[in-house]
Amino acid sequence: xxxxxxxxxxxxxxxxxxxxxxxxxxxxxxxxxxxxxxxxxxxxxxxxxxxxxxxxxxxxxxxxxxxxxxxxxxxxxxxxxxxxxxxxxxxxxxxxxxxxxxxxxxxxxxxxxxxxxxxxxxxxxxxxxxxxxxxxxxxxxxxxxxxxxxxxxxxxxxxxxxxxx
Amino acid sequence: xxxxxxxxxxxxxxxxxxxxxxxxxxxxxxxxxxxxxxxxxxxxxxxxxxxxxxxxxxxxxxxxxxxxxxxxxxxxxxxxxxxxxxxxxxxxxxxxxxxxxxxxxxxxxxxxxxxxxxxxxxxxxxxxxxxxxxxxxxxxxxxxxxxxxxxxxxxxxxxxxxxxx
Amino acid sequence: xxxxxxxxxxxxxxxxxxxxxxxxxxxxxxxxxxxxxxxxxxxxxxxxxxxxxxxxxxxxxxxxxxxxxxxxxxxxxxxxxxxxxxxxxxxxxxxxxxxxxxxxxxxxxxxxxxxxxxxxxxxxxxxxxxxxxxxxxxxxxxxxxxxxxxxxxxxxxxxxxxxxx
Numbered sequence: 001x002x003x004x005x006x007x008x009x010x011x012x013x014x015x016x017x018x019x020x021x022x023x024x025x026x027x028x029x030x031x032x033x034x035x036x037x038x039x040x041x042x043x044x045x046x047x048x049x050x051x052x053x054x055x056x057x058x059x060x061x062x063x064x065x066x067x068x069x070x071x072x073x074x075x076x077x078x079x080x081x082x083x084x085x086x087x088x089x090x091x092x093x094x095x096x097x098x099x100x101x102x103x104x105x106x107x108x109x110x111x112x113x114x115x116x117x118x119x120x121x122x123x124x125x126x127x128x129x130x131x132x133x134x135x136x137x138x139x140x141x142x143x144x145x146x147x148x149x150x151x152x153x154x155x156x157x158x159x160x161x162x163x164x165x
Numbered sequence: 166x167x168x169x170x171x172x173x174x175x176x177x178x179x180x181x182x183x184x185x186x187x188x189x190x191x192x193x194x195x196x197x198x199x200x201x202x203x204x205x206x207x208x209x210x211x212x213x214x215x216x217x218x219x220x221x222x223x224x225x226x227x228x229x230x231x232x233x234x235x236x237x238x239x240x241x242x243x244x245x246x247x248x249x250x251x252x253x254x255x256x257x258x259x260x261x262x263x264x265x266x267x268x269x270x271x272x273x274x275x276x277x278x279x280x281x282x283x284x285x286x287x288x289x290x291x292x293x294x295x296x297x298x299x300x301x302x303x304x305x306x307x308x309x310x311x312x313x314x315x316x317x318x319x320x321x322x323x324x325x326x327x328x329x330x
Numbered sequence: 331x332x333x334x335x336x337x338x339x340x341x342x343x344x345x346x347x348x349x350x351x352x353x354x355x356x357x358x359x360x361x362x363x364x365x366x367x368x369x370x371x372x373x374x375x376x377x378x379x380x381x382x383x384x385x386x387x388x389x390x391x392x393x394x395x396x397x398x399x400x401x402x403x404x405x406x407x408x409x410x411x412x413x414x415x416x417x418x419x420x421x422x423x424x425x426x427x428x429x430x431x432x433x434x435x436x437x438x439x440x441x442x443x444x445x446x447x448x449x450x451x452x453x454x455x456x457x458x459x460x461x462x463x464x465x466x467x468x469x470x471x472x473x474x475x476x477x478x479x480x481x482x483x484x485x486x487x488x489x490x491x492x493x494x495x
Contacts, residue, residue, distance in 0.1 A: 029445040031452035032467035036427055038488040039370060040204060043429045045466040062309075097201055099208045104470055107309045114311040115194040122196035136210040137197035138319050140269055141309030144392075144437045144471030146444040154468050158203040205369060262366055264373045272474045279476040280359040287361035301375040302362035303484050305434055306474030323368040 011092035014128050015082075023051060025087040026080045029146060034084040040158050041099060042088060047081040047153040048146065049073035058148040062111030065150050070105060071120030073151040078121045081155045082128070094160045098125060098135035102154030107141035114139045121153055176257035179293050180247075188216060190252040191245045194311060199249040205323050206264060207253060212246040212318040213311065214238035223313040227276030230315050235270060236285030238316040243286045246320045247293070259325045263290060263300035267319030272306035279304045286318055341422035344458050345412075353381060355417040356410045359476060364414040370488050371429060372418060377411040377483040378476065379403035388478040392441030395480050400435060401450030403481040408451045411485045412458070424490045428455060428465035432484030437471035444469045451483055 009017065026034055026047065035044045049056045049072075061070040086092055103118035105111075118139045126134055138154075145152050174182065191199055191212065200209045214221045214237075226235040251257055268283035270276075283304045291299055303319075310317050339347065356364055356377065365374045379386045379402075391400040416422055433448035435441075448469045456464055468484075475482050 028467075030449040030467070031456050031464060032431065032448075033464045034466060036429055036466050038427055038429045041429070043466045043486070046468045046470075097203055099201055099203045099206070101197065102468070106471075110313060111309055112311065112313045114309070118197075119195040126196050134196060134198045136199060136201050136208050137193075137195070138211045138267070138317070139311055140211075140305075140307050140317065140470075141271075142470050143308045143473045144441055144444070146442065146469055148440060148442045152468070152470065156208070262368055264366055264368045264371070266362065275478060276474055277476065277478045279474070283362075284360040291361050299361060299363045301364060301366050301373045302358075302360070303376045303432070303482070304476055305376075305470075305472050305482065306436075308473045321373070 011095060011128050015092070018127060022083040022086060023079055025083045026050065027053065035088045037088065040161065042085065042157045042159060044081055044084055044155040047077040047084070047155065048149050049076040049151050050080065050149070051076070055147045055149045057150050059150055060106040060108040061117060061150050063108030067113055067116055070117035070150055073149065074103060074117060074120030074153065075124050077151050077153045078124045081153055085157060089159060095129060095157050096160045097133055097158040098129065098155065099158050100138065100154060100156035101125070101135040102138045104140050104142050104145065104152045106143070106145045106150045111141065114141055176260060176293050180257070183292060187248040187251060188244055190248045191215065192218065200253045202253065205326065207250065207322045207324060209246055209249055209320040212242040212249070212320065213314050214241040214316050215245065215314070216241070220312045220314045222315050224315055225271040225273040226282060226315050228273030232278055232281055235282035235315055238314065239268060239282060239285030239318065240289050242316050242318045243289045246318055250322060254324060260294060260322050261325050262298055262323040263294065263320065264323050265303065265319060265321035266290070266300040267303045269305050269307050269310065269317045271308070271310045271315045276306065279306055341425060341458050345422070348457060352413040352416060353409055355413045356380065357383065365418045367418065370491065372415065372487045372489055374411055374414055374485040377407040377414070377485065378479050379406040379481050380410065380479070385477045385479045387480050389480055390436040390438040391447060391480050393438030397443055397446055400447035400480055403479065404433060404447060404450030404483065405454050407481050407483045408454045411483055415487060419489060425459065425487050426490050427463055427488040428459065428485065429488050430468065430484060430486035431455070431465040432468045434470050434472050434475065434482045436475045436480045441471065444471055
């Protein structure tokens with residue numbers, strides 16, 4: 001349907017244009033795996049704002065941490081998710097859609113700007129996959145998260161049938 | 166399998182019989198979309214008890230707000246979800262099943278009647294889609310929700326292959 | 331692909347070898363059902379650490395309850411989930427994959443060992459379904475849960491096309 005002349009950049013090309021180098025894939029903290037494919041859907045484990053298993057932020061948004069901390073943590077967790085996806089799929093170019101993005105934010109008090117924090121993940125995904133692949137999104141303020149981090153992401157991706165383009 | 170004489174009312178007919186007029190579809194608070202279809206599943210964004218983006222309730226159940234407030238908020242969020250579904254699908258009659266209903270309730274203290282609050286959504290869905298389409302349900306008490314609302318709903322719908330009947 | 335001589339034990343055989351007798355299937359607390367199959371996926375309601383609707387634990391992990399209580403509660407909820415699965419599917423041998431395991435833990439204070447609590451569910455599933463069917467996992471600390479229990483589980487299973495083996 002897309003002619004060669006107008007083919008949109010794939011996710012891998014956009015990553016490269018944005019100068020983003022994905023981190024090494026996350027590793028499980030327990031008896032689970034990072035992702036499982038069933039049919040055309042890939043379900044992922046909760047992605048945390050860690051680098052080499054080390055939390056980059058600890059605390060709650062609206063407490064010790066600010067909205068801007070939350071946005072950065074969401075972006076870090078997103079990159080971990082994309083790294084897990086690439087490890088499973090070989091290439092992000094076979095991602096047909098983001099079926100679910102869950103953004104779970106450890107909050108304190110009456111914090112209400114969950115949407116702005118969650119945009120730290122959504123805007124990065126939009127930059128990489130394009131506006132045409134914006135996801136539906138579930139955003140919750142939770143009591144606590146593993147390791148004390150302020151953000152956990154849930155991803156469900158739809159992938160193309162064929163081999164990566 | 167169903168003969169004409171005993172055909173159950175479709176969801177659209179039941180909505181009409183119940184005198185329910187769906188609100189205008191919800192609009193995103195950030196860089197996301199309200200729903201995405203992948204195969205026969207439709208994943209939705211978190212549905213809030215808002216009318217024209219204005220929260221109808223603010224606070225926590227078991228704190229400022231009562232169980233009955235929670236039930237009303239759940240019903241309002243449900244109607245927003247159905248409006249988003251109709252905007253995507255054209256008709257609610259093509260809903261084959263409700264694969265997931267998540268009811269996330271901002272609670273305070275030792276509130277334990279989550280199931281009664283969640284029934285504010287489930288009973289409305291049952292009235293519209295029939296007892297034969299009752300959903301599985303995940304109910305959680307959370308720390309906070311976007312805009313300070315007490316209820317957020319998650320819906321995953323299964324839709325028929327063909328065009329809406 | 332698997333030759334007869336090396337066929338791994340199925341889940342039903344492992345249950346029997348482990349001496350596990352599944353409880354009677356859980357029953358809904360409201361207007362919902364315990365599980366719905368759509369295509370090859372089965373979505374389940376939140377599974378609680380109850381026996382015959384009676385909570386086996388009440389309270390929060392990191393508060394009145396310990397990490398070890400949480401692990402036991404997670405195991406009890408897991409058995410309820412497997413009983414619901416068997417009631418729907420006839421046999422656990424048709425489970426092809428665990429597409430999602432959500433472990434929602436009511437926590438108090440700065441509890442950070444969510445992963446160890448969640449392993450109470452994951453390790454039991456691993457013992458029954460084998461390491462090759464380890465699931466992806468979403469683990470959240472929540473504010474409260476229905477009936478005051480400390481653990482709720484979410485399961486999405488992928489099942490084989492054919493009849494149970």
